[in-house]
Amino acid sequence: MGDRSFLFVLGSARAGGNTEALARAAADQLPPSVPRTWLSLSDGALPPFDDLRHAGVEWPAPSGPEQQLLDATLAATDVVLATPTYWYTVSASTKLYLDHWSGWMRLPGVDFKARMAGKTLWTVSVLSDEPQHADALVDTLRRCADYMGMRWGGALLGNGSRPGDIHQDTTAMSAAKTFFAA
Template sequence: MARDFLFLLGSTRSGGNTETLARQAAEQLPAGDTARWLSLAELELPEFRDLRHTENRAQAAPTGNAATLLEATLAATDLVIASPLYWYSVSTPVKHYLDHWVNWLYTPGLDFKQRMAGRTLWGVTALAGEDHSQADPLVGTLRNSAAYMGMDWGGVLLGSAVRPGEIADDTQAAARAKTFFSSVPESAARA
């Protein structure tokens, strides 16, 4: 069965190490699978306001870039968060995108959580150094988000690089990229 991948680029720099690693993995997608790429930094979202515990907690349907992201999110079978490791977690554009999931949960008639259930969430990140445990908070953010939404968890492809282009030196990450999307996702609740 063909899958529709949405790659959400979370870097504020185009063509960085994380994006390069994600593109290496995407090159291995089987024929028939599709890949759509969106830069979260280029799609400015409105400021997030948490209205869950107010009288007016129902959210209006998103418009503009938020609507574009929502539509792309719901059209995908597989979401790939490609975020460099910033202060041990996801980048600001990724966090802002995930914050908007809260509003989508409270948008009348959208049924966002029910519609996300069963899709697969993946992550790709590049970090400085060889100690991949430093990415544990990023991995936890994505895995826990998938579990909350009833999504499957595909895992995170990790690479080591600092300066632009250094990901090319991480031959182990390149080898993992060749089979990353062929791994069988697990239920995030069990991960």
């Protein structure tokens, strides 16, 4: 863990939800020396994604929160998508963050894809249904990791609906203790 640094990308559409609580329980087990950054995708942190791939223009340089997300993504060795399961997959804000990866890959001089290769992608997700209902979410993110040449760290799944419910899921809370040891 010596040279690792973790970026937690919070993709819930509410503050203080179960997904963040489970992600924090997992993060608490990281050695204190491991740097960690928490960024939220809420409140319009990212602009809508414009697909300019074939528009014959240079990809526009990011600014504000988008620049902060890009810099933090490049700086981390480990990217943790803390996304609730919404409609069997990642939340819209998490999906938007991933869509922006397609843009960042095209920013001149950034070399985003090559610099993401070799990092580890993880997810933490809470859903109100049984864990297998997050299969599509997990499959999606595993494929994203593959595409980017990233290592797939795995998925920590928990059960909950109302904020705080996750603390009743003793299986997930105990899995959190060793999740990042993988």
